[in-house]
Structures are given as C-alpha cells and as structure tokens.
Amino acid sequence: MDASEYRRRGKEMVDYVADYLEGIEGRPVYPNVEPGYLRPLIPTEAPQEPEAFEDVINDLEKIIMPGVTHWHSPYFFAYFPTASSYPSLIADMLCGAIGCIGFSWAASPACTELETVMMDWLGKMLQLPEEFLAGTAGEGGGVIQGSASEATLVALLAARTKVTRRLQAASPELTQAAIMEKLVAYFSDQVVATLGTTSCCSFDNLLEVGPICKKEDMWLHIDSAYAGSAFICPEFRHLLNGVEFADSFNFNPHKWLLVNFDCSAMWVKKRTDLTGAFKLDPVYLKHSHQDSGLITDYRHWQIPLGRRFRSLKLWFVFRMLGVKGLQAHIRKHVQLAHMFESLVRQDSRFEICAEVTMGLVCFRLKGSNQLNEALLQRINNARKIHLVPCHLRDKFVLRFAICSRMVESAHVQFAWEHIRELGEDVLRAEKE
Amino acid sequence: MDASEYRRRGKEMVDYVADYLEGIEGRPVYPNVEPGYLRPLIPTEAPQEPEAFEDVINDLEKIIMPGVTHWHSPYFFAYFPTASSYPSLIADMLCGAIGCIGFSWAASPACTELETVMMDWLGKMLQLPEEFLAGTAGEGGGVIQGSASEATLVALLAARTKVTRRLQAASPELTQAAIMEKLVAYFSDQVVATLGTTSCCSFDNLLEVGPICKKEDMWLHIDSAYAGSAFICPEFRHLLNGVEFADSFNFNPHKWLLVNFDCSAMWVKKRTDLTGAFKLDPVYLKHSHQDSGLITDYRHWQIPLGRRFRSLKLWFVFRMLGVKGLQAHIRKHVQLAHMFESLVRQDSRFEICAEVTMGLVCFRLKGSNQLNEALLQRINNARKIHLVPCHLRDKFVLRFAICSRMVESAHVQFAWEHIRELGEDVLRAEKE
Numbered sequence: 001m002d003a004s005e006y007r008r009r010g011k012e013m014v015d016y017v018a019d020y021l022e023g024i025e026g027r028p029v030y031p032n033v034e035p036g037y038l039r040p041l042i043p044t045e046a047p048q049e050p051e052a053f054e055d056v057i058n059d060l061e062k063i064i065m066p067g068v069t070h071w072h073s074p075y076f077f078a079y080f081p082t083a084s085s086y087p088s089l090i091a092d093m094l095c096g097a098i099g100c101i102g103f104s105w106a107a108s109p110a111c112t113e114l115e116t117v118m119m120d121w122l123g124k125m126l127q128l129p130e131e132f133l134a135g136t137a138g139e140g141g142g143v144i145q146g147s148a149s150e151a152t153l154v155a156l157l158a159a160r161t162k163v164t165r166r167l168q169a170a171s172p173e174l175t176q177a178a179i180m181e182k183l184v185a186y187f188s189d190q191v192v193a194t195l196g197t198t199s200c201c202s203f204d205n206l207l208e209v210g211p212i213c214k215k216e217d218m219w220l221h222i223d224s225a226y227a228g229s230a231f232i233c234p235e236f237r238h239l240l241n242g243v244e245f246a247d248s249f250n251f252n253p254h255k256w257l258l259v260n261f262d263c264s265a266m267w268v269k270k271r272t273d274l275t276g277a278f279k280l281d282p283v284y285l286k287h288s289h290q291d292s293g294l295i296t297d298y299r300h301w302q303i304p305l306g307r308r309f310r311s312l313k314l315w316f317v318f319r320m321l322g323v324k325g326l327q328a329h330i331r332k333h334v335q336l337a338h339m340f341e342s343l344v345r346q347d348s349r350f351e352i353c354a355e356v357t358m359g360l361v362c363f364r365l366k367g368s369n370q371l372n373e374a375l376l377q378r379i380n381n382a383r384k385i386h387l388v389p390c391h392l393r394d395k396f397v398l399r400f401a402i403c404s405r406m407v408e409s410a411h412v413q414f415a416w417e418h419i420r421e422l423g424e425d426v427l428r429a430e431k432e
Numbered sequence: 433m434d435a436s437e438y439r440r441r442g443k444e445m446v447d448y449v450a451d452y453l454e455g456i457e458g459r460p461v462y463p464n465v466e467p468g469y470l471r472p473l474i475p476t477e478a479p480q481e482p483e484a485f486e487d488v489i490n491d492l493e494k495i496i497m498p499g500v501t502h503w504h505s506p507y508f509f510a511y512f513p514t515a516s517s518y519p520s521l522i523a524d525m526l527c528g529a530i531g532c533i534g535f536s537w538a539a540s541p542a543c544t545e546l547e548t549v550m551m552d553w554l555g556k557m558l559q560l561p562e563e564f565l566a567g568t569a570g571e572g573g574g575v576i577q578g579s580a581s582e583a584t585l586v587a588l589l590a591a592r593t594k595v596t597r598r599l600q601a602a603s604p605e606l607t608q609a610a611i612m613e614k615l616v617a618y619f620s621d622q623v624v625a626t627l628g629t630t631s632c633c634s635f636d637n638l639l640e641v642g643p644i645c646k647k648e649d650m651w652l653h654i655d656s657a658y659a660g661s662a663f664i665c666p667e668f669r670h671l672l673n674g675v676e677f678a679d680s681f682n683f684n685p686h687k688w689l690l691v692n693f694d695c696s697a698m699w700v701k702k703r704t705d706l707t708g709a710f711k712l713d714p715v716y717l718k719h720s721h722q723d724s725g726l727i728t729d730y731r732h733w734q735i736p737l738g739r740r741f742r743s744l745k746l747w748f749v750f751r752m753l754g755v756k757g758l759q760a761h762i763r764k765h766v767q768l769a770h771m772f773e774s775l776v777r778q779d780s781r782f783e784i785c786a787e788v789t790m791g792l793v794c795f796r797l798k799g800s801n802q803l804n805e806a807l808l809q810r811i812n813n814a815r816k817i818h819l820v821p822c823h824l825r826d827k828f829v830l831r832f833a834i835c836s837r838m839v840e841s842a843h844v845q846f847a848w849e850h851i852r853e854l855g856e857d858v859l860r861a862e863k864e
Contacts, residue, residue, distance in 0.1 A: 003450045006518035014442035017529040018435045035727040038545035046553040050754040067542030084531045086438035097449040099516045110499030113470035121478040147736035177613040295467040304579035318478040388716045
C-alpha cells in the first residue's frame with residue numbers, strides 16, 4: 001500500500017469508523033457467540049501473497065463485529081467507561097504516523113516535553129498541590145503510564161527502593177533478604193489508597209490515612225483510576241483533599257476524560273524517587289543533554305523502555321473540548337447516574353446498595369443473591385443492555401455504570417424499564 | 433466534534449499523515465532544539481473554552497514538528513527500527529474506534545480470539561515448535577504484550593512463582609524469604625538469553641544454553657526483540673534453533689515487522705505457568721464461560737488489566753503484505769546493511785566491529801575512542817543523518833541500523849559519503 005492508496009483507504013476507514021459510532025446503538029451491545037467462534041472463520045495460516053483491502057474490510061462485518069462487545073454503545077453499562085472521542089481518535093492517527101519511541105529526551109524532544117507540560121495542565125485542572133507539577137521550583141512532575149496497574153507497580157518499586165536504601169544506610173549489616181522480610185505494604189481490600197473503588201466507587205479518607213503515613217515515613221500512593229477525572233469539577237474536588245500527603249497519585253484519563261486508551265496519568269512529588277529506582281543508562285541511550293538536570297528521560301519513570309507520543313491525545317482533547325466541555329461530560333454522567341438511582345428508589349422491590357457519588361449505581365432486587373443472579377443472567381441473555389455484578393459484604397449486587405459518551409437519559413430510561421420488567425419476570429418465576 | 437466534523441477532520445488528518453510520510457525525507461532527521469524549548473510556546477493552562485481544529489493543526493508545524501526526531505526518515509539509522517506501515521496505521525484507527533478493553537474473553541470475544549489465532553499465524557511463520565501454539569492439542573499459546581520489558585518481567589514472575597511453589601511443596605518448612613534468597617536468575621550482560629543484542633545484534637547459542645536449562649529444570653526465556661522478525665525468512669531461521677528448549681519466547685513485531693508500536697509477541701509452552709502467577713478474579717470480571725477450559729482471559733497473562741485490540745494490526749499487516757511482502761522487507765534491510773558494510777570495508781581507515789547478520793552494522797574509525805566520539809558528534813550535529821553509539825569491549829563504536837521502511841540504497845550511499853567526509857575532517861583535525 002503506497003501513500004496514494006493510504007489516502008483513499010484511510011479516508012474509507014474514517015467513514016467506517018464514523019458509521020460504526022453513529023450506528024452503534026443499532027448493534028447488539030453484547031455478542032451472541034460461543035468460545036472458539038472465530039478460529040473456523042479464518043484460514044489457519046497467514047497468506048503468502050498480499051490480499052486486497054476490500055477483502056479485509058468485508059471480513060470485518062462477517063468475522064470481527066459479530067464477536068465484539070460494544071463498549072461505546074449507549075446500552076453498555078458494564079465495568080467502567082473506557083474513554084473515546086473524535087479528537088482523541090484523530091490525535092492517535094498522528095501519534096501512529098510520527099511513530100517515535102520517546103524513551104529519552106533526545107529520542108524525540110517534543111514527545112517528552114509535550115507530555116511534561118500536558119501533565120502540568122492536567123494537574124492544574126485537578127488543583128493538585130504545586131509540588132506535583134514539573135513547571136515549578138519543586139521536584140515533582142507527571143508521566144503517562146499505560147495503566148493504573150503499571151502506575152501502582154512503579155510506585156511500589158520506587159517505595160521499596162527508597163526504604164531499602166534508607167535501611168541499608170542505617171544498618172549496613174542487614175542483607176537484602178533480611179530487609180525484604182522487614183518491608184510491609186498496607187492495602188485495603190481494593191488495593192492501596194483508593195478514590196473510587198471498582199466495586200462500588202467508595203472513597204478512602206485521605207485526611208485520616210495521610211497524616212499516619214507522613215508520621216511513619218511511609219510511601220502513600222493514591223489510585224483514583226476511574227473517579228480521578230471528576231476532580232476537574234470543583235464540586236467533586238473535596239474528595240481529593242489529603243492528596244497533599246501522598247508521594248504519588250494516579251488516575252486514568254482513558255477511563256472518563258475522553259482520551260482513548262492507553263493514558264494513565266501519574267504524578268510524584270520527587271522525580272528522583274522514580275529515576276533512582278529505574279535508571280538504565282546503556283551508551284546507545286545516552287545523549288549530550290542528559291546530565292544537564294534540565295531534561296526528562298521518561299524511560300527512568302516506567303517499566304517498559306518504549307513509549308508512544310501519547311500526550312498528543314491529551315493536547316487535542318483538552319484544546320478541542322476545553323475544560324468546560326470535559327466538566328460537562330463528567331456532570332452529565334453523574335446526573336444520569338442519579339437519574340437511574342431515583343428510578344430505582346421509586347420501586348420498592350429494589351434497593352440501592354451504596355452511595356451514588358459518581359457515575360456508578362449499585363443496586364439489587366430486595367431478596368436473595370440467587371434472585372439477583374437470575375436477574376443479571378436474564379439481563380445479559382437478552383443482550384439489550386450489558387451489566388456486570390459485584391459483591392458488597394456478601395451480597396450479590398448489580399452495577400449500573402454510565403459508560404458511553406453517547407448515552408442520554410432516554411437510554412437510561414429504557415434500561416430501567418427493561419430491568420424492571422425482567423425483575424418482575426424473576427420475581428414471578430420465584431413465586432411459581 | 434460530532435461525527436460529521438470527524439469525517440471531515442479525520443480525512444484531513446489522513447492527508448496530513450500521508451503528506452508527512454511522503455515528505456519526511458525533506459525534514460531534518462534530528463531536531464535543532466534545546467531542552468525546555470516547548471513550554472514557552474504553549475499556554476500554561478488548558479483552555480476553558482473549546483478551540484478550533486485549525487488552531488491545533490497549525491500548532492503542529494509550529495510547536496510539535498520542530499521538536500520531533502523523525503524515526504521514519506530514511507536518514508534515521510539510530511537505535512533499532514520502530515515499525516510503521518499504512519495497513520497498520522489503518523488498523524489502529526479501527527482499534528481506537530472499537531475501543532474495547534479485552535481483559536477477559538467476555539469483555540470482547542473477538543479481541544481475545546483474533547489475538548490467539550494471529551499469534552498462531554505468527555508462530556507458524558517463525559516455524560515455532562507446535563508446543564507454543566494454541567490451536568493444537570498442546571498447552572501453549574501466544575499473547576501480545578506492550579514491550580519486551582513487560583514480556584521479560586512476566587516470564588521472570590511466572591518462573592519465580594513456579595519455582596517457589598516447587599520448593600514449598602518439597603520443603604514446607606521454608607519461609608517465603610528463605611526461598612527468595614535461594615532463587616537465582618542467570619543473565620548475560622544483555623539480559624536473559626538474547627537473539628540479536630541491542631549493542632551489536634549478536635546471538636546466544638541456544639543449542640548450548642538450552643540443554644543445560646532443561647537438565648537443571650530452569651526456566652529459559654528467550655528475548656529476540658529486534659531480530660525475531662527475521663526468522664520468518666528460511667535463511668535466518670537456523671538462528672532460532674534451540675527455541676524448543678525454551679519455556680517462553682518473545683520478539684517485537686513493532687520493531688521490524690511493519691506493525692506499529694505497541695505489539696510485543698510472546699509465547700509460552702504452558703499457559704498455566706502464566707495464569708497461575710497472575711490470576712485475578714473479582715466478581716465483576718467473572719463470566720459464564722471462564723471455567724469451561726475453552727476460553728482465554730488475557731488479563732491472567734500480563735501485568736496490566738487493560739489491553740487494546742492490537743491483533744487487528746497483525747491481521748491487516750499479514751493480509752495486506754502477505755508473508756512474501758514481509759520477507760521482502762526483512763531481506764531488503766539486511767541487504768542494505770551488507771551494502772553499508774562493504775562500503776566501510778573498502779575504506780581502510782575504518783573497521784567493522786561485529787559480524788553483520790541482520791540490519792545493523794557496528795563500525796568505527798581505526799584509532800582512539802576520542803576520535804570516534806568526535807566523529808559521532810560531527811555526524812549528529814550536522815543533522816543530515818542520525819546515529820547512536822555503543823561500547824564493544826571498551827571500544828566506542830558507531831551503530832548504523834537500517835530503520836526506515838522507506839530507506840533505499842541511495843540513502844545508504846549518501847549516508848556513507850557523508851560519514852566518510854566527516855571522518856576525513858576528524859582525522860585532519862587530529863593531525864593539526
């Protein structure tokens with residue numbers, strides 16, 4: 001495929017994507033396939049000779065789409081949202097074309113520098129303490145990780161390195177293994193200090209945890225993968241109070257801030273805590289500026305060596321939506337969650353199982369777990385909407401998460417009517 | 433931005449990308465900017481109100497492009513290649529639009545199943561032993577990781593879990609810390625068993641290492657991040673002999689197989705070695721098929737929870753190039769490396785420092801390290817081509833890596849003339 005065919009095919013793909021997203025409401029949100037459905041539909045080996053682009057595109061609707069769970073359907077209420085927006089999709093095209101690997105400043109200065117500045121923009125949108133920003137006199141800064149898991153792992157390894165060095169300095173006679181035995185990591189049952197848990201979007205109280213960590217000289221990492229995006233709205237910012245006690249903080253713009261996966265934002269108060277833990281300096285990665293103290297080599301901030309030009313997505317999304325556009329997106333989702341909550345509360349056969357703060361409603365039929373398992377099964381078998389469950393204190397609970405950028409009150413209304421009807425069926429079946 | 437604006441702007445971006453790649457030869461391969469160049473060029477905060485698309489696009493040439501190291505320029509000979517091709521760019525657009533997060537089979541069956549089958553296709557292209565494939569009676573299979581670092585980490589953790597369990601079963605009185613003290617990981621100075629090192633693309637002899645690992649019941653992980661792609665050519669496949677002794681094998685199609693970053697291919701002989709180490713099963717990720725033994729939940733194969741629909745890139749690239757097209761790409765790069773090698777050998781002032789097997793030539797001026805450092809500095813300051821160095825047995829060596837998909841013999845010829853001239857300057861300066 002040469003450039004002129006790419007111009008033609010790329011534009012066809014733009015139309016395919018627009019058609020897909022405009023028509024997504026008409027597709028069943030959850031696929032009706034059995035495990036192993038795909039293998040018999042395609043050859044057992046790669047072709048020796050090139051095939052035509054049309055053949056690949058034709059296979060999309062025949063082979064791929066029937067097996068896709070449509071995360072951006074307005075009838076998708078499962079897990080948590082994964083972000084998508086047109087500016088982000090366009091930025092990703094550019095990111096792919098530039099295709100630089102930004103492991104050091106020299107490997108592509110714009111890639112590193114835009115990331116640092118975008119992380120400052122985002123930090124300011126969240127009103128993070130200045131210590132977390134790079135463009136200040138402080139020692140902090142932000143980095144884009146691939147996922148919250150990676151951010152947590154990076155924080156853990158950095159904390160371990162820091163404490164190990166402190167112990168080794170204080171007691172040089174200790175072996176590495178003896179030190180390892182002494183180290184303790186405290187977790188809640190949702191991992192590390194969490195703002196917005198996956199099960200029910202509950203919040204740890206940082207103003208209680210923070211001072212204890214500070215007093216005991218413990219590394220405090222805060223994970224707010226889903227809910228973090230909401231802190232750009234002043235009315236939710238209080239939930240982040242106490243972040244000033246943290247050493248590192250992380251949330252995923254790729255969940256709720258309209259930036260396509262992957263983009264997990266992480267800040268630290270001391271850059272050297274990360275670079276001290278991960279520093280890797282073979283001569284082929286050295287460059288003339290690296291010891292100047294002026295530059296950032298992001299390979300020292302993360303597990304992988306390679307990294308894409310992901311900050312382009314932040315830049316496009318921030319500029320084309322503006323802070324107000326992003327706030328409006330968050331507020332709409334929270335409002336739709338409260339709308340669903342009030343619909344549930346109007347039906348005395350159902351109950352709300354956790355406080356609704358963000359875009360997640362945990363609810364259930366009053367009654368046994370079995371009853372609710374049956375309800376969920378009916379919902380997902382009907383394939384009109386898609387939900388997943390959670391356990392809250394031994395109770396089987398249904399999670400209704402506002403996910404799609406395109407979801408409107410009519411979809412929520414429809415979902416509730418549908419759930420209510422299936423609930424009636426389940427209750428009727430129980431009585432029979 | 434609504435769908436109709438996306439149709440317009442997306443197509444403009446297709447043209448921008450095509451213009452960029454068609455005109456990349458005309459841009460200086462290495463940017464002429466100082467650290468911190470970008471921050472003063474953009475506002476200190478995100479805009480409150482949306483901006484126009486034109487404003488963002490206009491800033492690309494003003495702010496971003498002047499700071500980009502152009503990895504796909506035919507004058508880029510630094511590091512190793514990072515792959516790019518039009519079919520891959522188009523597949524990535526689709527991957528972004530579908531935007532599913534494939535952590536479990538149910539989260540998007542097509543995402544999981546296409547990945548499994550594409551990893552089989554690719555494994556067959558490499559003539560991997562059947563034990564590594566999923567579509568056989570065996571216990572193996574492939575997975576796409578984000579990077580070779582992640583693949584290595586996954587292999588290490590899986591190996592550690594496996595050995596720890598074996599030791600615990602044999603000696604239940606041992607504490608976790610005592611077991612940790614006993615564990616040993618053997619590395620060469622390039623990390624794990626390596627086919628195609630970064631410095632000079634040398635190869636470990638698997639037929640020596642393999643039987644020892646087997647006899648000692650040690651986990652053998654083979655990393656062939658760059659060179660692995662070449663094993664699709666029968667004439668290079670012998671370098672992979674001995675892979676039958678490995679427990680896990682990894683290489684990066686995103687380096688040399690025309691699949692855009694990120695796409696790191698990893699195979700294991702026993703799926704349960706990975707799933708045993710990483711299994712994570714909260715109820716919101718459970719689904720009805722997961723205990724059937726029929727399905728793959730890739731979240732148990734990797735560090736992060738989230739994952740993109742990356743196999744679409746493999747599918748598009750394999751089909752639109754065919755195995756023969758991919759082989760031709762590899763062979764062209766190897767041939768250009770040998771062409772450069774022979775140009776160097778014709779000039780008695782230069783020497784070749786390592787056997788040229790793939791697309792990398794390590795060379796230097798006969799003489800001091802200082803002389804060669806001066807030469808490299810002149811080359812990179814001139815910004816006509818871009819190289820990075822390495823150390824081989826205390827010698828400072830220049831690496832000439834064939835990288836761009838668009839590089840032709842004329843570019844290699846030009847590069848050599850340029851290097852030779854600068855070499856003369858350096859030698860003359862030394863004499864003065």
